[in-house]
Amino acid sequence: MTGIVSYASYVPRYRIKVEDIAAQWGFDATVIKKGLFVQEKSVPAPDQDTITMSVEAARRAVFGGGIDPETIQAVYVGSESHPYAVKPTGTTVAEAIGATPDAHCADFEFACKAGSEAMFVTLNMVEAQQMSYALAIGADTSQGAPGDALEYTASAGAAAFIMGKEQPVAECLETYSHMSDTPDFWRREHEFYPQHAGRFTGEPAYFKHVLNCANFIMKKTGLQASDFGYAVFHQPNGKFPLRAGKKLGFTEDQLKQGLLCPYIGNTYSGSSPLGLAAVLDVAKPGDLILMVSYGSGAGSDGFVWRVTKDIEKMRKKILYTWDQIHGEKFYLDYGQYAKFRGKIRSNAS
Amino acid sequence: MAIPEYWREIKHRYKLEAGKCKSCGYIVFPMRLICPKCQNQDFDSINLSREGTLITYSVIRVASSRFVNQAPFAVGIVELKEGVRILSQITDCNINELKSGMKMQVEFRRIFDDGSSGVINYGYKCVPM
Amino acid sequence: MQQDIAVIGIGLSRWGELWEQSLRDIFVESALHAIKDSGVDHIDSMYVGSMSPGLFNNQEHLAALLADYLGVGSIPSTRVESACASGGLAMKMACLDIMSGTSEIVLAGGVEKMTDVDTDGATLALASAADYAYEVYQGVTFPGLYAMIARMHMDKYGTTEQQLAEVAVKNHLHGSMNSMAQFPQKINVDAVLNSVVIADPLHILDCSPITDGAAAVILCSAEKARQLKLHPQIRISGLGHATDTMALHSREDITALSAVEKAGITALKMSGKKIDDIDLFEVHDCFTIAEICILEALGLFPKGKGGNAAASGKTRFDGPMPVNTSGGLKAKGHPVGATGIAQIVEIVTQLREQAGERQVKNARVGLTQNMGGSGGSCLVHILEAV
Numbered sequence: 001m002t003g004i005v006s007y008a009s010y011v012p013r014y015r016i017k018v019e020d021i022a023a024q025w026g027f028d029a030t031v032i033k034k035g036l037f038v039q040e041k042s043v044p045a046p047d048q049d050t051i052t053m054s055v056e057a058a059r060r061a062v063f064g065g066g067i068d069p070e071t072i073q074a075v076y077v078g079s080e081s082h083p084y085a086v087k088p089t090g091t092t093v094a095e096a097i098g099a100t101p102d103a104h105c106a107d108f109e110f111a112c113k114a115g116s117e118a119m120f121v122t123l124n125m126v127e128a129q130q131m132s133y134a135l136a137i138g139a140d141t142s143q144g145a146p147g148d149a150l151e152y153t154a155s156a157g158a159a160a161f162i163m164g165k166e167q168p169v170a171e172c173l174e175t176y177s178h179m180s181d182t183p184d185f186w187r188r189e190h191e192f193y194p195q196h197a198g199r200f201t202g203e204p205a206y207f208k209h210v211l212n213c214a215n216f217i218m219k220k221t222g223l224q225a226s227d228f229g230y231a232v233f234h235q236p237n238g239k240f241p242l243r244a245g246k247k248l249g250f251t252e253d254q255l256k257q258g259l260l261c262p263y264i265g266n267t268y269s270g271s272s273p274l275g276l277a278a279v280l281d282v283a284k285p286g287d288l289i290l291m292v293s294y295g296s297g298a299g300s301d302g303f304v305w306r307v308t309k310d311i312e313k314m315r316k317k318i319l320y321t322w323d324q325i326h327g328e329k330f331y332l333d334y335g336q337y338a339k340f341r342g343k344i345r346s347n348a349s
Numbered sequence: 350m351a352i353p354e355y356w357r358e359i360k361h362r363y364k365l366e367a368g369k370c371k372s373c374g375y376i377v378f379p380m381r382l383i384c385p386k387c388q389n390q391d392f393d394s395i396n397l398s399r400e401g402t403l404i405t406y407s408v409i410r411v412a413s414s415r416f417v418n419q420a421p422f423a424v425g426i427v428e429l430k431e432g433v434r435i436l437s438q439i440t441d442c443n444i445n446e447l448k449s450g451m452k453m454q455v456e457f458r459r460i461f462d463d464g465s466s467g468v469i470n471y472g473y474k475c476v477p478m
Numbered sequence: 479m480q481q482d483i484a485v486i487g488i489g490l491s492r493w494g495e496l497w498e499q500s501l502r503d504i505f506v507e508s509a510l511h512a513i514k515d516s517g518v519d520h521i522d523s524m525y526v527g528s529m530s531p532g533l534f535n536n537q538e539h540l541a542a543l544l545a546d547y548l549g550v551g552s553i554p555s556t557r558v559e560s561a562c563a564s565g566g567l568a569m570k571m572a573c574l575d576i577m578s579g580t581s582e583i584v585l586a587g588g589v590e591k592m593t594d595v596d597t598d599g600a601t602l603a604l605a606s607a608a609d610y611a612y613e614v615y616q617g618v619t620f621p622g623l624y625a626m627i628a629r630m631h632m633d634k635y636g637t638t639e640q641q642l643a644e645v646a647v648k649n650h651l652h653g654s655m656n657s658m659a660q661f662p663q664k665i666n667v668d669a670v671l672n673s674v675v676i677a678d679p680l681h682i683l684d685c686s687p688i689t690d691g692a693a694a695v696i697l698c699s700a701e702k703a704r705q706l707k708l709h710p711q712i713r714i715s716g717l718g719h720a721t722d723t724m725a726l727h728s729r730e731d732i733t734a735l736s737a738v739e740k741a742g743i744t745a746l747k748m749s750g751k752k753i754d755d756i757d758l759f760e761v762h763d764c765f766t767i768a769e770i771c772i773l774e775a776l777g778l779f780p781k782g783k784g785g786n787a788a789a790s791g792k793t794r795f796d797g798p799m800p801v802n803t804s805g806g807l808k809a810k811g812h813p814v815g816a817t818g819i820a821q822i823v824e825i826v827t828q829l830r831e832q833a834g835e836r837q838v839k840n841a842r843v844g845l846t847q848n849m850g851g852s853g854g855s856c857l858v859h860i861l862e863a864v
Contacts, residue, residue, distance in 0.1 A: 013441045046419055047440055047458040047474065055363075055457040083469055092471060096363040096457055098396070330441070339418075346418075350615075358611055379612065405633070405732055407625035408678040409617060413605065414598045416617040424618045426626060426727040434727040437616050449633050460615060472615065 002127045003168030003305070006065020006314065009277040010057040010139075010158040011264060011324040014043040016337045018152050024334040025147045032152055037238025041155035041265025043332055044141040046340050050079040051089050053158035054139045055096040061160040062097055064317045067133060069098035072162065074122055074134035075105045078114025078269045080187070080194075081141045082107055093137065104131075108269075111185060112234055113295025114138065115159065115269035120301050122163040123172050133164045140268035145193035146343060153237055155265030159273035169314055170280060170289070170305040174221045178213040179299030186297070196296075205298050206236065210244045213300035214292045218248075221304050225249030229287035229307075232258035232275035234294035236266050244292075257282060263325050276305070278321035285309040350463065355470055362472035365399065365455065367433060368392030378433045399455035401429040401475070408444045415461045427453050427475050440474045452478040479748055481577045484703035485712045485861065487516025487696030488823040493811040494660045496690040501535050501591035502547040508692035508816075509548050509587055516696035517708040522581035523554040525571045527564030527588040528815035533603035535594050544589075554581075561607035562764060564588060565693065565818025566848030566857030570717055572697050582702055587694035588816035600688050604814070607851040609725040621685055621765065623726050623852045625677035628767035630732045632679065635782035637770065639679050643670035644788035645766035646683050649802050652795055653809025655836035660689050660811030684766040689811030693819035695826070700864075712826050715843075716749030716860035718742060726852045733782075737856035738775035738847060745845070745858040753777045756860070757841045758828055759799065760821035762849040763806040772847055773801065795836045803828060803836045818848035818857060829863040 017040045022029035033039060044053070054077050062069050075094040082089045090105035108114040108121075115138015122134035139158030144150030184205035187194035197205075210233055218224065225231070231250045233241035238261045245255045258275035260267075267274055272293040279289055289305040338344050358379065360366040367378040372389035378397060383390055406425035409416070416422070423439035425447070439447060440458060453475040460472040489511025491504040499507075505526065513521065526544055531537045545555035560567040565588030572586035592600050605614045608623060631637045647667055653659035670683040703711055718741035723729050729736070746753060753776060761776075763769035770784035778799055779787055787793045793801035804810045804824035807817060825844035827833050846859045 045441055045458075047438075047460070049459060049469075051469075051471065052457050052459060059457075092363075095359060096471075098364060330443070354611070404727075405626040405630040407618075407622045407629060407680075408675075409619055409622045410674075410678070411601075411619070411621070411676045412617060413601045413619060419617065422617065424616065424622055424626070426732065436613050436618060436725065436727040449629070460617070470615070474616075 001168065001171040002123055002163065002165050003171035004161050005133065005164035005166065005168050006061045006067055006162040007169070007277050007280055008057050008060030008064050008160050008318060009274050009321040009324065010053045010060065011321065012042050012044045012048055012053070012156050013329050014045055014332055014340065015040045015329050016043055016332045016334070020334050021152055036152055037242070037262055038153055038265060039262050041153055042157055042267070043337055043340055044156040048156070049083045049141055050077070050081050050139045051083055051092050053156065054089065054093045054137045054160065057139065057158040057160035058093055058097045058135060058137060060319060061135070061162050064314055065162055067162055070102070072099040072133045072135050073103050073131035074125055075099055075103055076108060076118035076122055076135065077137045077139060078108035078110070078116070078118040079140050080109060080111055080114060080268055082109070099135070110299065111296035112236065112268045112271055113293040113299060113301055115273040116293035116301040119161055119273065119303070120175055120177065123175065126163045126165060133162055136161045136163065138269040138273035140270050142266065142268040143193055143341065150194070150196065153261065153266040155267050157264060157267035157270040157274050159270050159277045161273065167310045168308060169311040170307050173304040173306055174217055176213060176217040176220060176302040177299060178209055178216060178302070180209070182298035184296045184298055201296070205296065206240055206294055207244060209298050209300040210234065210292050210294050211247060213302040214248050214290065217302035217304060218290070223288065223304065227288055228254060228290050229283060230254055230257055230279045231290040232272050232279055233292050234272045235259065235261035235275065238262040260321070260325060274321060280307070280311065281318065281320045281322065283307040283311060285311060350470060352468055355468065363457065365397035365473065367395055367397050369395050376431050376433050378435065397433055398430040401427040401453050403439070403447065403449055403451045403453055404428050404434065405449055406439060406447050423447055425475065435473070438474045439477070441476045454478050479715060482700035483573050483576055483697055483714045484700045485695050485714065485822065485826050486698055486703050486706060486708055487512040487518065488826050489515055489694045490658055490820060490823055491692040493658060493689050493691035493813065495593050497593070499690065501531060501537060501589060502543060504591060504690060504692040505544050505587060505589040506547050508694040509585060512585065512694035512696050517706065518583050518696060521550060521553065521583050521585045521696065523575055524550070524585040524587065525556045525558055525568040525575070527558050527566070527568035527818060529559060529561050529564050529590060530603045530606060533606060534590065534592055534600070560855045561850030562762065562814040563818055563848045563850035563855050563857050564815040565820070566846070566859070567818070569818060569822060569859060570719055570857055573714060573717060576697060576699055583696065583698045585694055585696055586819060587692065588819040589692035590813035590815040591690050592688045592813060593690050597688070612725055619677060621677040621680050624765040624767050625680045626726065627733055627771060627852070628679055631767060631770065631785070634733065635785065637785035639671060640667055641785040641789055642679070642684055642766040642770070643667040645763060645769045646670050646808055648788040648794055649763060649806040649808040652803050652836055653805025655834065656805045656810060659805040659809045660687060661809050662805070680765060680767070686764045686807035686812035689813040691811055691813035691816045693816045693823050695819055695822050711864040712829050713862050713864050714859060715862045716745040716751070718744030718748070718858040719856070720744065721855045722853050724851065724854050733771055735771050735775040735853040735856070737853055738772055738849060741856040741858040742776045742847065745860050749860040751843060751860060756843050756845045758803060758825070758838045758844045759801045759847065760804060760824050760844070761801055761847040762817070763802055763808050764812060768849070769801065769806070772849070776847065795838055800838045803833065803838060818846070821846035821848055822859065822861070825861045829861060
């Protein structure tokens with residue numbers, strides 16, 4: 001059965017606390033932390049971008065799965081922060097991991113669901129027997145405008161999944177996509193920071209698409225919330241996925257393993273894929289996992305995964321996502337953060 | 350930096366592709382046409398391991414314009430498992446706590462870019478393990 | 479040497495930030511001094527060392543330009559390049575020209591006009607003496623490369639930052655007695671250690687400066703020199719030239735300057751001298767650590783023991799083995815292409831006993847050591863008072 005044969009995550013080592021951002025703009029950190037349910041967020045190093053994090057996550061997945069990179073026939077990277085407007089992210093990633101030249105390559109973009117799109121397409125390429133292995137990556141180094149609410153959450157991270165048919169660690173039982181034209185969050189060409197429609201991003205955007213997608217895929221598979229070991233939803237903040245999960249009947253225990261946002265923020269295209277990686281790190285054979293992404297604009301991709309016994313073989317060779325989140329980290333103050341993220345005007349850029 | 354100059358080094362910079370002399374086993378990085386040890390001209394292509402040991406280091410505080418945004422930053426000479434040495438930046442580290450002998454892993458990073466509109470130059474940097 | 483060669487004239491331009499003078503101006507100034515000092519009425523050919531007029535001044539084809547502006551008509555003129563050892567290489571090529579019998583009286587010069595670009599431009603131009611694709615690409619600077627040598631010397635042999643600073647203190651003491659020095663002020667160890675850090679552990683006062691300057695010497699066969707009877711004769715009795723791996727990280731021992739060692743051995747052998755026979759040294763102290771490693775490579779100190787050379791006073795102008803009586807690159811200045819020739823100028827000045835306050839007593843034999851890059855090339859010359 002088609003599924004994930006290997007996976008890995010990459011979380012940058014730098015962090016900034018909500019307190020440091022709030023203090024810069026004169027806001028009350030306690031209120032923000034409570035409102036967004038976020039403590040701190042990851043920050044990419046100045047020498048990191050979507051390409052470098054994708055390469056690291058992909059290399060870990062290749063190593064973890066013991067897969068010959070030359071047998072990977074597709075490299076799809078989903079991101080809203082591709083380093084180039086024109087020039088693929090995927091070619092650099094494919095070259096760095098040794099997947100060139102016999103591979104198909106494409107960059108995906110759909111706000112925060114570009115990563116799950118890549119997963120969706122790779123799964124179907126393998127399922128259609130067009131390829132034996134296909135690599136999907138969700139990665140972002142997202143930017144929130146200084147002083148905007150998004151600045152507390154827009155963060156960086158990457159997750160890579162190699163899809164295949166032989167000995168998957170998690171089989172894909174069902175997929176479903178749900179979308180509509182909903183302008184809740186956007187960035188026009190040549191603009192540096194994205195804009196959003198405030199509270200409109202909630203009910204008619206995030207919740208409508210996530211809940212419809214989840215309900216539909218559960219109905220399609222005949223599964224109830226209680227049938228799942230874990231559920232992972234897109235995490236624009238810490239609160240939305242918890243509220244969506246509860247509405248669908250999931251308990252906090254089913255949600256917390258994949259809920260990374262309170263500690264690393266919203267990794268955009270990496271968000272629900274990283275959550276899935278964190279769940280796979282601990283899931284047992286037979287566990288069912290519901291994953292629903294969300295991308296503004298707007299749409300959700302839903303997946304039902306069933307963990308197999310082959311998950312055990314990955315365990316020794318993987319860098320656990322939560323270990324990366326809680327491992328060695330370097331805290332930045334707002335000035336350092338502004339320098340790292342290119343927010344300071346200088347003559348040296 | 351000229352684009353062809355960058356492009357032709359990609360295999361070295363992205364994958365640490367090296368040559369292992371078919372005659373004496375000496376490893377050259379980057380690839381060369383002639384083995385400096387035995388003058389043989391046949392090599393096997395190998396990818397170097399991405400782990401090594403810091404041999405010596407410095408912290409560049411006054412950098413050239415291309416790197417001024419990253420300064421201060423550490424550089425070091427790292428001996429990879431195969432005995433091959435590379436010079437690279439040491440990134441994601443506390444620059445005041447580096448010590449010779451530290452274990453390093455190689456990561457894929459941006460090295461510099463040719464301004465905000467030019468090509469981004471990628472390559473290897475080392476990170477303390 | 480197969481044939482004795484004499485240095486019959488020496489000349490320096492002013493050294494420093496020479497805003498009003500061009501590359502050609504400063505070269506001509508030094509060459510005129512050398513020609514006047516020698517008393518010759520013509521030269522048959524010329525060799526000029528210059529590291530990077532292309533990057534510093536957008537000017538290549540220096541050989542023809544400088545012969546033109548020196549007003550020496552259509553003589554053969556050659557520019558040579560070996561990074562910071564370009565001057566030393568010009569000296570060697572001039573000697574070979576005479577030894578081959580092609581030319582009788584030859585000018586060997588060196589020039590660098592470094593302040594037509596800003597500090598960043600100079601840093602990048604100098605960096606081209608390192609492996610551009612595998613050192614410079616990664617962000618390392620020349621101070622960074624020597625800093626890594628220093629770090630290793632400190633880790634391996636217990637050398638201290640104070641000992642590095644002592645080299646600068648000693649060379650500035652020498653520079654204070656040289657009216658041609660760019661930075662003739664005396665400094666102390668604290669001043670070095672409290673100066674801004676460029677690349678740990680090297681402070682700015684561990685580094686040689688950016689300098690505009692030129693140097694020239696006039697050479698001829700010893701026989702010709704006897705005919706001219708213009709000066710006490712200074713004979714070149716040995717020369718050595720060697721190379722090492724371009725990239726610092728390719729060397730088995732990062733602190734060992736094997737090109738220096740090899741060039742030194744070759745030059746001593748040619749001159750029939752031992753290192754103990756040398757009365758004074760001008761060596762390539764582009765950074766304080768360089769002087770320490772060079773003294774070890776030349777065999778003046780055992781490996782790892784060079785750290786205390788300056789602190790002990792042994793390498794002072796009045797010590798048993800005076801090193802860099804001119805002030806060295808550190809205090810006198812380092813117009814890279816000119817340095818190798820300026821070292822010859824200092825040794826000749828000393829052997830003629832015209833060095834004034836900094837005169838080394840009973841100086842009969844002197845050695846110059848000029849180095850390119852992080853030690854990728856080296857030229858050594860031995861000069862003797864006849």
